[in-house]
Amino acid sequence: xxxxLNSRRAKIKREKVLKQNIQLFGEPICGICLKPVFQHExxxxxxxxxxxxxxDKTANLxxxxxxxxxxxxxxxxxxx
Ligand SMILES: [Zn+2]
Numbered sequence: 001x002x003x004x005l006n007s008r009r010a011k012i013k014r015e016k017v018l019k020q021n022i023q024l025f026g027e028p029i030c031g032i033c034l035k036p037v038f039q040h041e042x043x044x045x046x047x048x049x050x051x052x053x054x055x056d057k058t059a060n061l062x063x064x065x066x067x068x069x070x071x072x073x074x075x076x077x078x079x080x
Contacts, residue, residue, distance in 0.1 A: 031062030
């Protein structure tokens with residue numbers, strides 16, 4: 001489930017995840033399709049689903065395209 005990005009804390013977390021992603025890959029990369037993602041089109045998602053590990057720590061968060069995230073959620077609905 002995507003994080004709600006309205007609060008100040010969520011914005012700070014979003015910046016941290018962006019920095020972490022740039023440090024790892026040299027540019028923002030989508031964690032689902034592995035293609036570059038522009039700052040205005042990214043969303044944040046959990047690497048290990050929150051329902052399993054209950055962690056919102058930056059290490060468990062990745063950048064994803066909003067579209068990729070929506071597709072993933074649709075697939076979850078189909079297979080659940
Ligand atoms: Zn993507």
